[in-house]
Amino acid sequence: MGRRYLVTGGAGFVGSHTVAALLDRGDAVVVLDDLSTGHRAAVPDGARLVVGALEDAAGVDALLSEGPWDAVLHFAALSLVGESMQAPYRYLATNLDNGVRLIAACVRHDVRRFVLSSTAALFGAGSDAPIDEEAAIDPGSPYGESKAMLERALLWAERVHGLRSASLRYFNAAGADPAGRLGEDHAPETHLIPLVIDAALGRRPELAVFGDDYPTPDGTCVRDYVHVSDLADAHLRALARLDQGSVRYNLGNGRGHSVLQVIEAVGRLCGRPVPHRIAPRRAGDPPMLVAASGRIMRETGWQPRFADLDGIVGTALAWREAHPHGYRTPPA
Ligand SMILES: NC(=O)c1ccc[n+]([C@@H]2O[C@H](COP(=O)([O-])OP(=O)(O)OC[C@H]3O[C@@H](n4cnc5c(N)ncnc54)[C@H](O)[C@@H]3O)[C@@H](O)[C@H]2O)c1
Structure with missing residues (x-):
């Protein structure tokens, strides 16, 4: 069975x-x-x-x-x-x-x-x-x-x-299923990549970047x-x-990307700039959170297939473009 x-x-x-x-x-x-x-x-x-x-x-x-x-x-x-x-x-x-x-x-x-x-x-x-x-x-x-x-x-x-x-x-x-069957659709959306994509596609107003004075290479939070x-x-x-x-x-992938790096990648892959502005820091956001995933790699042979940001953003973008209303039925 x-x-x-x-x-x-x-x-x-x-x-x-x-x-x-x-x-x-x-x-x-x-x-x-x-x-x-x-x-x-x-x-x-x-x-x-x-x-x-x-x-x-x-x-x-x-x-x-x-x-x-x-x-x-x-x-x-x-x-x-x-x-x-x-x-x-x-x-x-x-x-x-x-x-x-x-x-x-x-x-x-x-x-x-x-x-x-x-x-x-x-x-x-x-x-x-x-x-x-x-x-x-x-x-x-x-x-x-x-x-x-x-x-x-x-x-x-x-x-x-x-x-x-x-x-x-x-x-x-x-990201999203590379075969295009599934994607990300939260309401409200709080995750950065779909928010940046929607800002780039003109589906939401400019994106607020919460803080650019963190102790990270470009001052924005790294995830x-x-x-x-x-x-x-x-x-x-x-x-x-x-x-x-x-x-x-x-x-995790073991590599961090800042908010500005995500904005740059989405803008480049969409072929248009992402409207954004710097806003004050949000309480409780740590500057940097990056995983060390060696244990699962050693013990199970797991390896991320989508190790770079472009691959992740690319699949998310493809799904958002194909499903402008996510899983919801578009308004009549
Ligand atoms: N998305 C992330 O980046 C992330 C990161 C770390 C951990 N997680 C964890 O992974 C899990 C899934 O996250 P996600 O982003 O897919 O969330 P999601 O909101 O998309 O999925 C949660 C699902 O659970 C269902 N659900 C919620 N409460 C329920 C209940 N009481 N009874 C029955 N169904 C219920 C929802 O309808 C939804 O389909 C969560 O436990 C979350 O804490 C997510």
């Missing part, structure tokens, strides 16, 4: 690309998603979509009882750092309650493998050096804290119940953009590695 996975949040950005990668290799996938930030049209053909919320414990239980499952991949979460600073307890309670309840339900239904979408936001203020798995966990936001707590919950699930898990700390997920299809591939490799035990991996 083929492998079979339950994917929460599989109608979202990273989840949908991972579902596509699982289907592409012949696995069966059931997606559980309440479509709060995801899209029905983002669920790849071949996956079964169950529209439901993680808060519906009985519904989750009923779905898990349709096992056996080779693993549960848990993407669904509240995931806006800024919003979590406004609503800390909502973020902590929602992400923790939903995650811990799901882990407990997995244990009850004898699921033996679990993959958690974790985040670079575990590492707080960051540092100039690439961040590896030994770096101190010091979340700078309730969002990051909720993921740190879920990672801890998974440690206990393993110690007490033997549930093996992979905590995958994504840095800045970006590690990792292609969403490379993240999907990392999930497949982490799943295989779970045969040997639980893992935690930092996932």
Whole structure:
């Protein structure tokens, strides 16, 4: 019998690309998603979509009882750092309650493998050096804290119940399926590359660059953009590695790009300048966050296929140009 996975949040950005990668290799996938930030049209053909919320414990239980499952991949979460600073307890309670309840339900239904979408936001203020798995966990936001707590919950699930898990700390997920099947469509959009693309295409007013006086080469913040299809591939490799035990991996390209470098790349690839202005710094933005992903490379052979910024921006741009309204139906 083929492998079979339950994917929460599989109608979202990273989840949908991972579902596509699982289907592409012949696995069966059931997606559980309440479509709060995801899209029905983002669920790849071949996956079964169950529209439901993680808060519906009985519904989750009923779905898990349709096992056996080779693993549960848990993407669904509240995931806006800024919003979590406004609503800390909502973020902590929602992400923790939903995650811990799901882990407990997995244990009850004898699921033996679990993959958690974790985040670079575990590492707080960051540092100039690439961040590896030994770096101190010091979340700078309730969002990051909720993921740190879920990672801890998974440690206990393993110690007490033997549930093996992979905590995958994504840095800045970006890009779009190179085959053009899927892309990024958040509302509101908070991620830099789609915002810059929309500014370049005249679909939003000029872009605000928050601060140009950081201690970075051009003064703007530096981030590690990792292609969403490379993240999907990392999930497949982490799943295989779970045969040997639980893992935690930092996932990035290992190279930082500043906000101005992203603006330059988008402008060049679009063939038009990106309207932008320098605005004051935003509270809580670390100057630099770059991953050291040597561990997953050594242990699974993972290598980002989209190692340079142009490749990442190019796929995102192609999808935005082909889907001006994202997954939404254009207004009549
Ligand atoms: N995108 C990034 O750069 C990034 C970086 C680090 C970590 N992450 C983590 O990766 C995961 C996926 O991120 P994304 O950018 O794809 O987000 P997304 O918002 O596109 O996807 C999340 C999906 O989960 C669904 N969902 C949310 N709450 C739910 C609930 N209570 N019940 C059922 N479904 C629910 C949404 O409808 C959506 O389809 C998140 O856990 C996020 O914290 C993302």
